[in-house]
Every structure is written in C-alpha cells, then in structure tokens.
Amino acid sequence: MEFAQIATVAGKEFWDRIRNRWVLAVALVFTAFALSIAYFGAAQQGTVGFRSIEVTIASLVSLVIYLIPLIALVLGFDAIVGERERGSLDLLLSMPITRVELLLGKYLGLAGALAFSTVAGFGLVGLVLSAQLDLAALFHYFGFMLSSVLLGCAFLSLAVMLSVFAADRTRASGLAIAMWFFFVLIFDLLLLGALVVSGGQWGGEVMPYLLLLNPADVFRILNIFALEDVRTLYGLATVFPPALARSDLLGLVMAAWIALPLVIAAWRFRK
Amino acid sequence: MIVARGVHKHYGAIHAVDGVDLDVRAGELFGLIGHNGAGKSTMFKMMLGLIPVTAGEIRIDGAMVAGHGGANGDFRAVRRKIGYLPENVVLYDNLTGLETLQFFARLKGVSQADNHALLERVGLTHAARRRVREYSKGMRQRLGFAQALLGKPRILFLDEPTTGLDPEAIRGFYAILRRLKGEGVTMVITSHILAEIQERVDRLAIMAAGKVQACGTVQALREQMDLPLWFSVRVAPEDFEAVRAALGHLPVGAIEAHDDHIAVQCRREAKMAVIAALATLDGKVRDLGVHEPSLEDVFFGFSD
Ligand SMILES: Nc1ncnc2c1ncn2[C@@H]1O[C@H](COP(=O)(O)OP(=O)(O)OP(=O)(O)O)[C@@H](O)[C@H]1O
Ligand SMILES: [Mg+2]
Numbered sequence A: 001m002e003f004a005q006i007a008t009v010a011g012k013e014f015w016d017r018i019r020n021r022w023v024l025a026v027a028l029v030f031t032a033f034a035l036s037i038a039y040f041g042a043a044q045q046g047t048v049g050f051r052s053i054e055v056t057i058a059s060l061v062s063l064v065i066y067l068i069p070l071i072a073l074v075l076g077f078d079a080i081v082g083e084r085e086r087g088s089l090d091l092l093l094s095m096p097i098t099r100v101e102l103l104l105g106k107y108l109g110l111a112g113a114l115a116f117s118t119v120a121g122f123g124l125v126g127l128v129l130s131a132q133l134d135l136a137a138l139f140h141y142f143g144f145m146l147s148s149v150l151l152g153c154a155f156l157s158l159a160v161m162l163s164v165f166a167a168d169r170t171r172a173s174g175l176a177i178a179m180w181f182f183f184v185l186i187f188d189l190l191l192l193g194a195l196v197v198s199g200g201q202w203g204g205e206v207m208p209y210l211l212l213l214n215p216a217d218v219f220r221i222l223n224i225f226a227l228e229d230v231r232t233l234y235g236l237a238t239v240f241p242p243a244l245a246r247s248d249l250l251g252l253v254m255a256a257w258i259a260l261p262l263v264i265a266a267w268r269f270r271k
Numbered sequence B: 001m002i003v004a005r006g007v008h009k010h011y012g013a014i015h016a017v018d019g020v021d022l023d024v025r026a027g028e029l030f031g032l033i034g035h036n037g038a039g040k041s042t043m044f045k046m047m048l049g050l051i052p053v054t055a056g057e058i059r060i061d062g063a064m065v066a067g068h069g070g071a072n073g074d075f076r077a078v079r080r081k082i083g084y085l086p087e088n089v090v091l092y093d094n095l096t097g098l099e100t101l102q103f104f105a106r107l108k109g110v111s112q113a114d115n116h117a118l119l120e121r122v123g124l125t126h127a128a129r130r131r132v133r134e135y136s137k138g139m140r141q142r143l144g145f146a147q148a149l150l151g152k153p154r155i156l157f158l159d160e161p162t163t164g165l166d167p168e169a170i171r172g173f174y175a176i177l178r179r180l181k182g183e184g185v186t187m188v189i190t191s192h193i194l195a196e197i198q199e200r201v202d203r204l205a206i207m208a209a210g211k212v213q214a215c216g217t218v219q220a221l222r223e224q225m226d227l228p229l230w231f232s233v234r235v236a237p238e239d240f241e242a243v244r245a246a247l248g249h250l251p252v253g254a255i256e257a258h259d260d261h262i263a264v265q266c267r268r269e270a271k272m273a274v275i276a277a278l279a280t281l282d283g284k285v286r287d288l289g290v291h292e293p294s295l296e297d298v299f300f301g302f303s304d
Helices: A003-019 A022-040 A053-076 A081-086 A089-093 A099-132 A135-165 A169-197 A203-211 A215-222 A227-234 A247-270 B040-047 B075-080 B097-108 B112-121 B137-148 B167-182 B194-198 B218-225 B237-247 B268-279 B295-303
Strands: B002-011 B014-024 B029-034 B055-060 B063-066 B082-085 B155-159 B186-190 B203-208 B211-216 B229-234 B252-257 B261-266 B287-291
Touching (some): A003 A022, A003 A099, A022 A099, A053 A099, A053 A135, A053 A169, A081 A135, A081 A169, A089 A099, A099 A135, A135 A169, A135 A247, A169 A203, A169 A215, A169 A227, A215 A247, B014 B040, B014 B211, B029 B040, B029 B194, B029 B295, B040 B063, B040 B155, B040 B186, B063 B075, B075 B082, B082 B137, B097 B112, B097 B137, B112 B137, B137 B167, B167 B186, B194 B295, B203 B218, B211 B218, B211 B295, B229 B268, B237 B252
Parallel strands (some): B029 B186, B082 B155, B155 B186
Antiparallel strands (some): B002 B014, B002 B055, B055 B063, B203 B211, B229 B261, B229 B287, B252 B261
C-alpha cells in the first residue's frame, strides 16, 4: 500500500468537489437548515427565537437523518462505475496504483469533501449560537456534528460499495435510491411491524440490538439525551440497555459501518 | 521485450483472443492490425495487466504481467516503464491540460518538470490552461499522447493513436515516434489506416477473429502472401501492341491498356524477366513504375 497514491487520488476527488462548488452548496444547505431550525423550530409553540439546544438538536437530527444519507449516496454512487462507464478507468488502472489504493483514494477524497461541508455548514451555525450556549450544550452540539460526519461516512461507504458492484450508472443510482429507502424509511417500519405482529414479546430483548444494524438508527441513538427517549421513540417494551448507549461503543459500531462496506468493495474490485 | 504465449481471453461464448503468441523485440515499432473486433484492444489490455487472461501468459521485460497466478514481480516498476494511450481516450473534463498531466505524473511518480515540454511537443501549449471540456477531439487525443509520454517510458502501447488527428498532427506524431525509436523505446501501435502503418512499422501482426494470422515485416508478409505486383508502362498508344508482343512469352497476368500507359500484372518471380523484356523495346518505353501490393492487399489476403 503506497500512501502517496491514495493521497493523489483523494486530493483530486476533494478538489474536484471544491472547484465545482459542491462543497459550498452542501455547506450552505446545512447552514440554512440549521439556522432556521434553531430560530424558527419552536414557532409551533408560539415563540420564535433560539429556545434550547435539546430541541434544536432533536429537530436537526430528524432532518439530517434523511438528508445526509441522501447526499452521501448521491455523492458516492458513481465513484467507480462512473469512471468505468465514461472509459477513464482503464487509463487510471494502467498507472502504478493498485485497485485498493484507487478505491481508498476515491473514498477518502469524497469523505473529506462531505465531512468538510458538514463541519463548515453546521460549524458556522455553532459559532453563531455559541454566545447563547454553555459548555455542556456546546459539547452536545459538537457531538451532533461529529456523528453527522460519521453518518455521512457510513452511507458514503455503502455508496462506494454499490459503485463497485453495479454494472452501470443507471443501475447504481437505482440501487442507491433503494438503499436510502431501506435504511431511512423501511427498516424502522419493519421493526415496528415486527413489534406489533409479535404483540410486543419480541421487542424486548432483541430490538435494541437490531437497531445497530442500521447506521441511521445508530446516529439517532448517538444524539439522544435521555435513554428513556429511545424507548418511547421506538416503542420498545423494555428499557434500552444502557451499555448499548455508550457513545464510544456506538462510535465503534459506526466505524464498523464505515469499514465493512469498504472491505467488501475492495474484495470485489480486486477481482 | 514483450512475450505472449498461448493467450486466450473469453467473454462467455465470445473468444475475443483465441490463442495468441507474440514477440515484440526491444526497440522496435510493432504494428497490430485487424478488423473491428479482432481482439487488438483486448490484447493491449491484457499486456497492460488491466484484465486477466483466460489462459496463457504475458511477460514484459521478463516480469509476468498476466498469466497463471496473476502478476508477479514489482508491478509498479513495470508500470512506470510503460506509457499507454487507450483507444477513445477519456480524460477528466474539469481539469485543464496541464492539470491532467500533473495528476498522471503524480500517479506515475515522475517529475512534473517535463509537463510543459510535453504539451509543447504535442502542440498544446496554447491550451495548457484550458479545461479538457473545451478541447476538440484531436486535442484530447494529443493530450492523451502527452500523458502516455510522461516519465520517459521504455515501452509504449498506442491504441489507434491517430484517430481524430489532422494530417499535420499525424505527421508530427510519427516524427515523435521516430525520435523515440532513436532513443530505443519499444512501441506497439494499432491503426486502421494501413497506408499510414505500412511505411512506418518495423514488423506487424495481422489479427482476425482473435488469432494472429500473420506476423513479420511488411515485405515478408507480401512475399508470404505471394500477391502479384503491377507494372505501369508508359508508352504511346501506337506502341501498345509492341509491348504486348514483347511480353507475350512471359508468365504475366492481366495486361490492361489505359489512355497513356499499359498496366501489367505479374508474379514476383517474373519481375526481372519483365523488366528485361521491356528494356529490349528501347525508346518506346517512356517511363516505368513498379507497384508492390499494398498492406491493404496483404491485409485482405490474410483476413479472408
Ligand atoms: N468487456 C467485454 N465484454 C464482452 N465482450 C467484449 C468485451 N470487450 C471486448 N469484447 C469483445 O471482444 C472482441 C474483441 O474486441 P476488441 O475491442 O479487442 O477489438 P478490436 O480489435 O480492438 O476492435 P476495434 O478495431 O473495433 O477497436 C469483440 O468481439 C468484442 O465484442
Ligand atoms: Mg480496439
């Protein structure tokens, strides 16, 4: 593994996204959403203006959980298949670079662009709010930003995996949309369905662990303040096991969600 | 330099390459010609190690690049010795010409110092800072060629390098190849423009349906094919009969009368006898042209 080769590919991907203003556009979207949620999020309750960091983060989480997976999937779905379809892959692979280095370079460059726009977009809002936040609240907000980056990286990893498996761009985009529906909409419905059908017997023991099978759910749990909320959120029959809610463990689960699709992609791409 | 032994490539039922043996010697300009779908590009991709072979093996400079057990040796070292211009080269639209070379130079691990000189060499200095998106077909092809020359490769694979080039650029392109040949670079080139290839390559292989039908110098292939050659004999119309009479006893083929000359077809063995017979008609023959069968004739001979 030569790091210089990875860095060259990653650098190109990253600067491509900076130059075509992708990073700027996504950062602006994040800023706009976060600001409006922070100031107008409580409008239904009859007040306008920043209320509390808990309310703000909770609303941001329910937005970001749709948005970031979508952005990450769109960003990464044609990473490899796009080069293959356009016909630039052969030339790239004729260079002194291994396929794994190419794949990693692509991933890291795109992940860098996504992380940069996430941190820039939400970070700006964090700065604006910082005057009204105490240290603990800032810490929570920081945690939200970090977990958003991890969420993006996990879905980007899935997207890059798709881009290795798919035969063409059209199919890759179809798969990306299907993947978004599955993880963001269907997965939780399936769990709830299982809960209802089994009359709640099922939910108790297994359900909290099943939630870890979805990076979007891991992200949600990472950003919850009181454990009791998880229970109500998912309609769990029993309490959520506190051990599962440790952010370091959840962080590890996210890391696995980032690494595993990449490993599968690398295995497939080498063949 | 490049040795292929019993190379097969199957795509399902399609035998894109079907048992090819090839030896490209160090320092030679080697041509690969054949009909569309003959397997030339597939052969290139296997020689570059881009796709695995179904059977057989390929060595470059002694290092296995494709074959049983895959590549061995230091694949990076082999790759750094190689320059590749794919057919229908696709570069990155959002990069400028100069940035394109910078990117590939970095990947190849070679100095950036030559980039400007390379752009100059392919006549793109004026467009160095324009994006590839705005390049014409020929300009992209030139940039692709400059890319292939990065890092002074010892071996060049050029897949239809002159498509899209204007006549002047084609001439410039072959001038560069001549210079590289002087520096001892080994080159493998494909083209469908046989007239262009026949004067320039040292040796060539004719591929058809995944197999090498013939391999050698253009002259050797002509002789092997045993195609007739043509004389055009310029004589005044009133002397046509005299020429016919002089050639009457010789084993010549068709004799066709044209406005101001006679076209005579004959086998190679009879060539000198025909010239001797024409010499006896002193004064009547105003001019004499000998036309060897073209590579095109040879090509059709072998691929039929
Ligand atoms: N990826 C692929 N999958 C299936 N068949 C392929 C693939 N690539 C090439 N082929 C087939 O292999 C054969 C040889 O193709 P190749 O591109 O090597 O031809 P070629 O000699 O370069 O032709 P051309 O002069 O048109 O460039 C063709 O029949 C082609 O359809
Ligand atoms: Mg071809």
